Amino acid sequence: MVPTAYYLVLAAMLFSIGIAAFLIKRNVITIFISIELMLNAVNLTFVAFAHMWHQVSGQIFVFFVMVVAAAEAAVGLAIIISIYRTRQTMNVDELDLMKS
Amino acid sequence: MQLALFIIFGALALGGALNLLFQRHPIHSALSLVVVMMSLAVLYWSLGAEFLAAAQVIVYSGAIMVLFIFVIMLLNAGKEERTKGSRAAYAVGIPGAAAIFCLLSFVFLSERGALKSSNIGGDLGNGLDNIAEVSAMLFTRQLLPFEVTSILILVAILGAVVLARKEQ
Amino acid sequence: MNPMPASTIWFIPLLPFAGFLINGTLGRRLPRAVVSAVALLFTAAPAAIVAWLWVTMRAVGAPDAIEVVNRPWIAISGFHANFAFTVDRLTLIMLAVVTGVGFLIHIYSVGYMAHEEGYWRFFAYLNLFMFFMLVLVLAANFLLLFVGWEGVGLCSYLLIGFYFKKKSAADAGKKAFIVNRIGDFGFLLAMFLLIVHFDNLDFSQIFATIAQNPQWQAQGAHFLPAICLLLLLGAAGKSAQIPLYIWLPDAMEGPTPVSALIHAATMVTAGVYMVARCHVLFNSSPLALSVVAIIGAATAIFAASIGMVQHDIKRVLAYSTISQLGYMFMACGVGAYAAGIFHLLTHAFFKALLFLAAGSVVHALSGEQDMRKMGGLRTRTPTTFWCMSAGVFAIAGIPPFAGFFSKDEILYRTFTSPNPLHIALWLVGLLTAGMTSFYMFRLWFKTFFGEPRVDPHASAHHSIHESPWFMLLPLVVLALLSVVGGWVGVPAAMFGSNHIERFLDPVFTNGTAAEAVAATTGHALELVLTLVSVLVAVAGFTIAYVFYYEKPGTADALAERNSRAYAVVKNKYWVDEFYNAFLITPLLMFTRGILEIVVERGVVNGSGQAAGAATRGLAWIERKQISGNIRSYAGWLAIGAAAVIAVMIFGSSMWGTR
Numbered sequence: 001m002v003p004t005a006y007y008l009v010l011a012a013m014l015f016s017i018g019i020a021a022f023l024i025k026r027n028v029i030t031i032f033i034s035i036e037l038m039l040n041a042v043n044l045t046f047v048a049f050a051h052m053w054h055q056v057s058g059q060i061f062v063f064f065v066m067v068v069a070a071a072e073a074a075v076g077l078a079i080i081i082s083i084y085r086t087r088q089t090m091n092v093d094e095l096d097l098m099k100s
Numbered sequence: 101m102q103l104a105l106f107i108i109f110g111a112l113a114l115g116g117a118l119n120l121l122f123q124r125h126p127i128h129s130a131l132s133l134v135v136v137m138m139s140l141a142v143l144y145w146s147l148g149a150e151f152l153a154a155a156q157v158i159v160y161s162g163a164i165m166v167l168f169i170f171v172i173m174l175l176n177a178g179k180e181e182r183t184k185g186s187r188a189a190y191a192v193g194i195p196g197a198a199a200i201f202c203l204l205s206f207v208f209l210s211e212r213g214a215l216k217s218s219n220i221g222g223d224l225g226n227g228l229d230n231i232a233e234v235s236a237m238l239f240t241r242q243l244l245p246f247e248v249t250s251i252l253i254l255v256a257i258l259g260a261v262v263l264a265r266k267e268q
Numbered sequence: 269m270n271p272m273p274a275s276t277i278w279f280i281p282l283l284p285f286a287g288f289l290i291n292g293t294l295g296r297r298l299p300r301a302v303v304s305a306v307a308l309l310f311t312a313a314p315a316a317i318v319a320w321l322w323v324t325m326r327a328v329g330a331p332d333a334i335e336v337v338n339r340p341w342i343a344i345s346g347f348h349a350n351f352a353f354t355v356d357r358l359t360l361i362m363l364a365v366v367t368g369v370g371f372l373i374h375i376y377s378v379g380y381m382a383h384e385e386g387y388w389r390f391f392a393y394l395n396l397f398m399f400f401m402l403v404l405v406l407a408a409n410f411l412l413l414f415v416g417w418e419g420v421g422l423c424s425y426l427l428i429g430f431y432f433k434k435k436s437a438a439d440a441g442k443k444a445f446i447v448n449r450i451g452d453f454g455f456l457l458a459m460f461l462l463i464v465h466f467d468n469l470d471f472s473q474i475f476a477t478i479a480q481n482p483q484w485q486a487q488g489a490h491f492l493p494a495i496c497l498l499l500l501l502g503a504a505g506k507s508a509q510i511p512l513y514i515w516l517p518d519a520m521e522g523p524t525p526v527s528a529l530i531h532a533a534t535m536v537t538a539g540v541y542m543v544a545r546c547h548v549l550f551n552s553s554p555l556a557l558s559v560v561a562i563i564g565a566a567t568a569i570f571a572a573s574i575g576m577v578q579h580d581i582k583r584v585l586a587y588s589t590i591s592q593l594g595y596m597f598m599a600c601g602v603g604a605y606a607a608g609i610f611h612l613l614t615h616a617f618f619k620a621l622l623f624l625a626a627g628s629v630v631h632a633l634s635g636e637q638d639m640r641k642m643g644g645l646r647t648r649t650p651t652t653f654w655c656m657s658a659g660v661f662a663i664a665g666i667p668p669f670a671g672f673f674s675k676d677e678i679l680y681r682t683f684t685s686p687n688p689l690h691i692a693l694w695l696v697g698l699l700t701a702g703m704t705s706f707y708m709f710r711l712w713f714k715t716f717f718g719e720p721r722v723d724p725h726a727s728a729h730h731s732i733h734e735s736p737w738f739m740l741l742p743l744v745v746l747a748l749l750s751v752v753g754g755w756v757g758v759p760a761a762m763f764g765s766n767h768i769e770r771f772l773d774p775v776f777t778n779g780t781a782a783e784a785v786a787a788t789t790g791h792a793l794e795l796v797l798t799l800v801s802v803l804v805a806v807a808g809f810t811i812a813y814v815f816y817y818e819k820p821g822t823a824d825a826l827a828e829r830n831s832r833a834y835a836v837v838k839n840k841y842w843v844d845e846f847y848n849a850f851l852i853t854p855l856l857m858f859t860r861g862i863l864e865i866v867v868e869r870g871v872v873n874g875s876g877q878a879a880g881a882a883t884r885g886l887a888w889i890e891r892k893q894i895s896g897n898i899r900s901y902a903g904w905l906a907i908g909a910a911a912v913i914a915v916m917i918f919g920s921s922m923w924g925t926r
Contacts, residue, residue: 001217001218001219002103002106002218003215003217003218005209005211007143007147008204008208008215009204009205009208010113010114012200012208013114014113014136015201015204016198016204017117017118017120018117019196019197019200019906020121020193020194021117021129022902023189023194023197024121024189026899027126029168029171029172029177030120030126030129033120033126033130033133033168036164036168037133037136040137043144043156044140044144047143047147047149047152048147050149051149052215056234056237059149059151059230059234060237060238063152063234066156066160067253068252069160070159070160070163070164070253073167074167074256074260077167077168078261078262078264079263080171080175081171081175081264082264084175085267090175092898092899093897093899095898096897098894187900188893188897188899188903189897189899189900189903191903192903192904192906192907193899193902193903193906193907194903195907196903196906196910197910199907200913203913203914203917204913207917
């Protein structure tokens with residue numbers, strides 16, 4: 001009999017760790033990985049609420065999130081490959097063409 | 101028992117996330133994420149979402165994370181150096197992240213009463229099992245989004261192919 | 269026989285206003301003859317209506333007062349003010365003065381301003397002045413009177429500064445307007461107090477309320493003297509009494525017809541009219557009446573002393589006006605309102621005459637105004653000489669001319685008034701009468717007699733000639749009036765039946781009746797006092813004769829022997845300099861300090877610079893933020909997300925959606 005709040009707090013923890021990783025890491029792939037972590041945290045929230053309110057739409061939403069995350073991961077990694085090919089770097093600090 | 105399950109696999113998930121944060125090689129971070137996903141799958145199962153638990157293992161950690169590892173190995177990403185990056189990220193971002201965590205947990209914990217309790221593996225109360233329910237919703241009411249996602253995946257494949265192609 | 273006087277009364281002020289509109293808008297393009305015709309017509313018509321009004325209201329069975337109300341002006345709960353005119357006997361006299369003398373002066377101006385540019389502007393302003401002055405005398409409540417009050421001040425400014433290209437004229441106009449404004453401030457405060465205590469600004473209502481509450485005077489209610497003193501401040505500004513008389517001598521920068529009309533006959537008498545109209549109010553406060561009398565007497569002698577040593581012919585007349593207005597105030601201050609109005613009437617005649625004749629003299633000498641450069645004009649401009657003589661004799665108080673009767677009435681009533689200072693006031697009045705006689709005859713001798721001291725350059729340009737008949741006709745009419753005008757007020761002691769006093773009795777029924785006083789003191793006292801004042805006037809004449817005709821140069825010798833006293837009087841007691849140093853300069857420094865330093869530099873410039881600096885600062889922040897670094901963007905995202913979550917959690921309690 002775990003209170004739903006505990007699941008939600010766990011999800012919040014995972015989410016903030018994901019943000020922290022996003023901010024701290026320099027490798028662009030690791031940043032992507034942290035994004036995936038954030039998405040997973042959100043998925044956990046949805047599933048917890050779906051369970052709490054006995055509705056299946058929360059789980060449907062998680063399904064769609066997974067699909068979109070897959071697509072996004074594919075395209076993003078392709079972009080990273082392309083960047084690596086042109087700029088020979090995976091350090092996100094060196095990708096600053098928009099600097100004013 | 102659910103409590104024990106929750107604590108073990110919750111701690112595992114947290115540990116994996118922290119490991120992701122503190123490891124320097126991207127491959128270690130990716131593998132930590134796989135651990136996180138597996139633990140989350142167990143948590144999904146404990147919340148009665150069996151289909152999602154399976155999908156998490158098969159799709160998320162089995163396909164997406166494998167893709168990540170392929171790319172890491174393809175690009176031969178090495179250990180990260182400690183270069184000076186952006187000050188704003190640390191100065192503003194870490195407090196922001198901490199603030200988000202504090203706010204969210206404040207809300208969740210203060211609404212503990214309204215959020216009720218979970219019972220392990222409980223179904224959604226319709227007598228059907230989880231897969232039947234999910235598919236009933238997915239193929240009837242959410243049919244259009246379902247079909248659109250297949251097109252989305254098609255587009256993603258095409259995009260990935262185009263973007264990652266070697267220049268002639 | 270009696271066709272609707274009510275609606276015709278509205279035409280009295282509106283016709284000059286129409287003249288102003290026509291001359292003001294089209295006058296520039298119209299030929300001078302048309303402009304003159306318009307102005308004269310729209311001034312003659314009200315004069316005709318007033319004459320007809322006199323006939324109807326003097327007829328048997330006519331009402332004592334007519335009140336016409338057109339439409340309400342302010343109608344809110346607790347306070348009403350209407351556009352309402354009232355015509356009673358006091359109004360009739362004032363109307364006659366304003367329209368009659370005004371019409372004559374309009375005729376005079378046609379000749380005087382014939383060679384000036386801005387002809388149409390002059391007549392437009394004159395007509396506008398007539399409109400406002402008529403509104404002032406016809407008004408049935410304080411608010412409408414104040415409209416006229418302010419309007420005549422405006423016209424005075426416009427007309428004094430008529431030669432606006434001359435700096436001294438523009439400055440004089442400003443000075444007149446500003447000093448008037450100070451008086452108007454007092455008037456406004458008095459109106460506010462009236463609203464507070466009476467909920468009303470109608471004359472009839474307020475006076476009825478005061479009459480019904482005699483206990484206010486017995487209990488010493490403070491608001492009544494306060495209202496009266498504030499009204500007196502307004503009157504002092506408008507009628508050039510101490511301490512606000514300083515604008516009138518400078519107002520001589522305007523054309524002479526303006527000085528005659530506005531600063532002799534009509535506008536400056538508005539203060540006296542107002543005090544007379546509010547006699548019920550003033551009677552309820554003996555303190556205020558004493559103050560009025562004291563100020564009147566003090567102004568009279570003060571101005572007369574300055575007028576004795578002036579060299580500009582118009583300045584002498586200006587100070588003489590201030591002095592005579594002091595007489596009128598003194599009369600009202602001792603309760604002799606009818607005598608004050610009588611003097612107002614005769615003063616209008618002879619002062620306007622004096623100014624117009626002076627204008628004729630100046631015109632003859634092609635602009636020379638310094639009396640030291642005049643002389644011997646008796647033979648060169650005879651008509652002007654005879655007319656001016658009538659005026660001089662009238663103002664000096666020589667019987668049987670007009671000024672004698674009115675001035676004498678004032679002196680007699682002052683002597684016999686119950687005011688504790690009556691002897692002192694009478695003495696001051698007597699002395700002033702002597703000084704008046706002296707300086708007026710000084711003017712007379714210096715201008716018309718003796719060897720011509722005229723500057724040869726000036727006369728070569730344009731030989732000394734009599735004025736055209738346009739200018740002489742009003743002079744002759746006014747001279748006749750100066751001779752016979754006093755005969756309406758011959759007191760019982762001299763076998764007359766004081767017409768004007770009894771004419772105004774229904775208006776001033778609260779004032780001490782002259783008949784009652786005469787019954788107690790008898791005619792002998794009056795005759796003795798009359799004799800004394802005539803002797804004083806003759807003494808003034810004699811001194812002037814000796815100084816300026818027989819032995820010219822005596823005055824200069826006397827001035828040199830008492831050089832310090834002479835310097836004081838010559839410099840007008842340094843009042844202007846005193847005001848400048850102690851009031852104007854600190855005020856200017858203070859306001860310039862605030863406006864220039866605080867407002868101009870601080871607020872206006874500062875806000876512009878602050879806007880620029882703020883924009884620059886924001887841009888600097890933004891430039892720092894847009895670094896091209898993904899991680900810094902992520903950092904800002906995180907903090908932004910935290911902010912949004914915080915607002916959503918805690919803000920909804922503020923919006924009430926929880």
